[in-house]
Amino acid sequence: DQQVKQNSPSLSVQEGRISILNCDYTNSMFDYFLWYKKYPAEGPTFLISISSIKDKNEDGRFTVFLNKSAKHLSLHIVPSQPGDSAVYFCAASASNSGGSNYKLTFGKGTLLTVNP
Protein backbone atom coordinates (compact mmCIF):
# COMPACT_ATOMS: atom_id res chain seq x y z
CA ASP A 1 0.00 0.00 0.00
CA GLN A 2 1.72 3.12 -1.23
CA GLN A 3 0.82 5.92 1.16
CA VAL A 4 2.73 8.62 -0.69
CA LYS A 5 2.38 8.77 -4.44
CA GLN A 6 4.19 10.76 -7.08
CA ASN A 7 2.25 9.89 -10.19
CA SER A 8 4.57 11.56 -12.69
CA PRO A 9 7.81 9.61 -13.08
CA SER A 10 9.29 12.44 -15.11
CA LEU A 11 8.82 16.10 -15.99
CA SER A 12 10.59 18.24 -18.56
CA VAL A 13 10.51 22.06 -18.54
CA GLN A 14 12.34 24.91 -20.20
CA GLU A 15 14.83 27.01 -18.29
CA GLY A 16 13.17 30.04 -16.75
CA ARG A 17 9.73 28.46 -16.66
CA ILE A 18 7.89 27.09 -13.64
CA SER A 19 8.29 23.47 -12.58
CA ILE A 20 5.39 21.94 -10.67
CA LEU A 21 5.92 18.60 -8.98
CA ASN A 22 2.94 16.88 -7.43
CA CYS A 23 2.46 14.46 -4.58
CA ASP A 24 -0.62 12.74 -3.14
CA TYR A 25 -0.95 10.93 0.15
CA THR A 26 -3.54 8.63 1.63
CA ASN A 27 -2.70 8.52 5.33
CA SER A 28 -4.66 11.22 7.15
CA MET A 29 -2.27 10.95 10.11
CA PHE A 30 0.54 12.55 8.10
CA ASP A 31 1.11 16.06 9.40
CA TYR A 32 4.58 16.99 8.22
CA PHE A 33 5.74 16.94 4.63
CA LEU A 34 9.14 17.35 3.05
CA TRP A 35 10.68 17.57 -0.37
CA TYR A 36 14.11 16.15 -1.13
CA LYS A 37 16.24 16.45 -4.24
CA LYS A 38 18.59 13.70 -5.32
CA TYR A 39 21.43 13.61 -7.81
CA PRO A 40 22.81 10.26 -9.01
CA ALA A 41 25.34 8.66 -6.65
CA GLU A 42 24.47 11.11 -3.86
CA GLY A 43 22.11 11.01 -0.92
CA PRO A 44 18.87 13.04 -0.97
CA THR A 45 19.22 16.70 -0.04
CA PHE A 46 16.52 18.38 2.02
CA LEU A 47 14.81 21.20 0.13
CA ILE A 48 11.76 22.46 1.94
CA SER A 49 9.10 21.28 4.34
CA ILE A 50 5.62 22.19 5.49
CA SER A 51 3.58 21.45 8.55
CA SER A 52 -0.08 20.58 8.23
CA ILE A 53 -1.04 23.76 10.10
CA LYS A 54 0.10 25.74 7.06
CA ASP A 55 -0.95 25.68 3.43
CA LYS A 56 2.11 27.33 1.94
CA ASN A 57 5.80 27.65 2.65
CA GLU A 58 8.35 29.56 0.59
CA ASP A 59 12.11 29.44 0.44
CA GLY A 60 13.67 31.40 -2.38
CA ARG A 61 12.72 29.83 -5.70
CA PHE A 62 10.95 26.94 -3.97
CA THR A 63 7.36 27.00 -2.71
CA VAL A 64 5.42 24.09 -1.30
CA PHE A 65 1.63 24.12 -1.25
CA LEU A 66 -0.47 21.81 0.89
CA ASN A 67 -4.13 21.01 0.31
CA LYS A 68 -5.17 18.89 3.26
CA SER A 69 -8.71 18.27 2.10
CA ALA A 70 -7.41 16.83 -1.17
CA LYS A 71 -4.42 15.17 0.54
CA HIS A 72 -2.23 16.78 -2.07
CA LEU A 73 0.94 18.80 -2.03
CA SER A 74 2.99 20.37 -4.75
CA LEU A 75 6.44 21.87 -5.13
CA HIS A 76 6.82 24.91 -7.37
CA ILE A 77 10.23 25.94 -8.65
CA VAL A 78 10.37 29.41 -10.20
CA PRO A 79 12.35 30.10 -12.28
CA SER A 80 13.64 26.65 -13.15
CA GLN A 81 17.37 26.31 -13.80
CA PRO A 82 19.34 23.51 -15.50
CA GLY A 83 21.02 22.77 -12.15
CA ASP A 84 17.59 21.85 -10.78
CA SER A 85 17.61 18.72 -12.94
CA ALA A 86 17.42 15.84 -10.46
CA VAL A 87 15.00 13.36 -8.92
CA TYR A 88 12.60 14.99 -6.46
CA PHE A 89 11.12 12.96 -3.63
CA CYS A 90 8.10 13.85 -1.59
CA ALA A 91 8.07 12.50 1.98
CA ALA A 92 5.63 12.52 4.87
CA SER A 93 5.64 11.77 8.56
CA ALA A 94 3.03 11.46 11.30
CA SER A 95 3.90 13.04 14.64
CA ASN A 96 1.12 11.48 16.64
CA SER A 97 1.34 7.84 15.65
CA GLY A 98 3.47 6.42 18.41
CA GLY A 99 6.45 4.68 16.93
CA SER A 100 5.47 5.69 13.43
CA ASN A 101 6.40 9.29 13.99
CA TYR A 102 10.08 8.63 13.59
CA LYS A 103 10.06 7.53 10.00
CA LEU A 104 9.60 9.22 6.68
CA THR A 105 7.41 7.63 4.03
CA PHE A 106 8.69 8.52 0.59
CA GLY A 107 7.11 8.67 -2.82
CA LYS A 108 8.97 7.00 -5.67
CA GLY A 109 10.25 10.27 -7.06
CA THR A 110 9.89 12.45 -10.14
CA LEU A 111 12.80 13.03 -12.50
CA LEU A 112 12.88 16.73 -13.38
CA THR A 113 14.81 17.78 -16.47
CA VAL A 114 15.30 21.49 -17.06
CA ASN A 115 16.35 22.19 -20.63
CA PRO A 116 18.56 25.20 -21.40
Next chain:
Amino acid sequence: KAGVTQTPRYLIKTRGQQVTLSCSPISGHRSVSWYQQTPGQGLQFLFEYFSETQRNKGNFPGRFSGRQFSNSRSEMNVSTLELGDSALYLCASRLKQPYGYTFGSGTRLTVV
Protein backbone atom coordinates in the same frame (compact mmCIF):
# COMPACT_ATOMS: atom_id res chain seq x y z
CA LYS B 1 30.47 21.05 9.88
CA ALA B 2 30.94 17.50 8.56
CA GLY B 3 27.93 15.82 7.02
CA VAL B 4 26.67 12.29 7.46
CA THR B 5 29.46 9.88 6.57
CA GLN B 6 28.80 6.37 5.31
CA THR B 7 31.39 3.71 4.73
CA PRO B 8 32.15 1.97 2.54
CA ARG B 9 30.78 3.72 -0.56
CA TYR B 10 30.70 0.58 -2.65
CA LEU B 11 30.56 -3.08 -1.73
CA ILE B 12 30.29 -6.32 -3.66
CA LYS B 13 29.25 -9.44 -1.78
CA THR B 14 28.27 -12.98 -2.66
CA ARG B 15 24.89 -14.52 -1.92
CA GLY B 16 24.80 -16.04 1.56
CA GLN B 17 27.43 -13.72 2.99
CA GLN B 18 26.77 -11.04 5.55
CA VAL B 19 27.64 -7.37 5.44
CA THR B 20 28.02 -4.50 7.89
CA LEU B 21 27.56 -0.90 6.86
CA SER B 22 28.64 2.06 8.95
CA CYS B 23 27.23 5.54 9.47
CA SER B 24 28.60 8.52 11.37
CA PRO B 25 25.91 11.17 11.91
CA ILE B 26 26.39 14.91 12.03
CA SER B 27 27.95 15.93 15.30
CA GLY B 28 25.24 16.52 17.88
CA HIS B 29 22.59 14.54 16.01
CA ARG B 30 21.32 11.69 18.14
CA SER B 31 18.70 10.28 15.80
CA VAL B 32 19.90 8.02 12.99
CA SER B 33 17.73 6.29 10.40
CA TRP B 34 18.46 3.84 7.62
CA TYR B 35 16.71 3.60 4.26
CA GLN B 36 17.00 1.24 1.32
CA GLN B 37 16.69 2.65 -2.17
CA THR B 38 15.94 0.42 -5.14
CA PRO B 39 14.74 1.42 -8.62
CA GLY B 40 11.42 -0.35 -8.22
CA GLN B 41 10.53 0.49 -4.63
CA GLY B 42 12.05 3.91 -4.10
CA LEU B 43 13.22 4.83 -0.61
CA GLN B 44 12.02 2.44 2.07
CA PHE B 45 12.46 2.87 5.79
CA LEU B 46 14.54 0.25 7.56
CA PHE B 47 14.89 1.47 11.16
CA GLU B 48 15.61 4.44 13.37
CA TYR B 49 17.77 4.72 16.45
CA PHE B 50 17.89 7.32 19.16
CA SER B 51 20.23 7.17 22.13
CA GLU B 52 21.19 3.58 21.29
CA THR B 53 17.54 2.44 21.23
CA GLN B 54 15.65 1.27 18.17
CA ARG B 55 12.47 3.33 18.07
CA ASN B 56 10.88 2.01 14.93
CA LYS B 57 11.45 -0.69 12.34
CA GLY B 58 10.22 -0.98 8.78
CA ASN B 59 8.83 -4.03 7.01
CA PHE B 60 12.06 -5.87 6.38
CA PRO B 61 12.96 -9.45 7.35
CA GLY B 62 14.96 -10.20 10.45
CA ARG B 63 18.10 -10.57 8.34
CA PHE B 64 18.28 -6.79 8.51
CA SER B 65 19.45 -5.47 11.85
CA GLY B 66 21.13 -2.43 13.23
CA ARG B 67 22.53 -0.80 16.29
CA GLN B 68 23.65 2.55 17.57
CA PHE B 69 26.62 3.27 19.78
CA SER B 70 26.97 5.75 22.62
CA ASN B 71 28.67 8.25 20.27
CA SER B 72 25.57 8.05 17.99
CA ARG B 73 27.44 6.21 15.26
CA SER B 74 25.33 3.45 13.78
CA GLU B 75 25.81 0.21 11.93
CA MET B 76 23.44 -1.95 9.98
CA ASN B 77 23.96 -5.60 9.25
CA VAL B 78 22.43 -7.82 6.62
CA SER B 79 22.93 -11.54 7.02
CA THR B 80 22.47 -14.32 4.47
CA LEU B 81 22.53 -11.90 1.57
CA GLU B 82 20.15 -12.36 -1.33
CA LEU B 83 20.37 -10.96 -4.84
CA GLY B 84 17.37 -8.72 -4.05
CA ASP B 85 19.35 -6.99 -1.31
CA SER B 86 21.33 -5.16 -3.97
CA ALA B 87 20.50 -1.51 -3.37
CA LEU B 88 21.71 1.86 -2.23
CA TYR B 89 21.61 1.98 1.58
CA LEU B 90 21.20 5.46 2.96
CA CYS B 91 21.79 6.66 6.47
CA ALA B 92 20.28 9.91 7.73
CA SER B 93 20.55 11.88 10.93
CA ARG B 94 18.63 14.73 12.47
CA LEU B 95 18.80 16.89 15.55
CA LYS B 96 15.19 16.56 16.60
CA GLN B 97 11.68 16.31 15.29
CA PRO B 98 10.06 17.49 13.19
CA TYR B 99 13.00 18.68 11.18
CA GLY B 100 14.14 16.95 8.05
CA TYR B 101 16.85 14.39 7.94
CA THR B 102 20.29 14.99 6.48
CA PHE B 103 21.32 12.04 4.36
CA GLY B 104 24.71 10.58 3.67
CA SER B 105 25.85 9.63 0.18
CA GLY B 106 24.96 6.00 0.75
CA THR B 107 26.60 2.62 0.39
CA ARG B 108 25.99 0.90 -2.92
CA LEU B 109 25.72 -2.84 -2.16
CA THR B 110 25.82 -5.32 -5.01
CA VAL B 111 25.08 -8.97 -4.28
CA VAL B 112 26.30 -11.45 -6.90
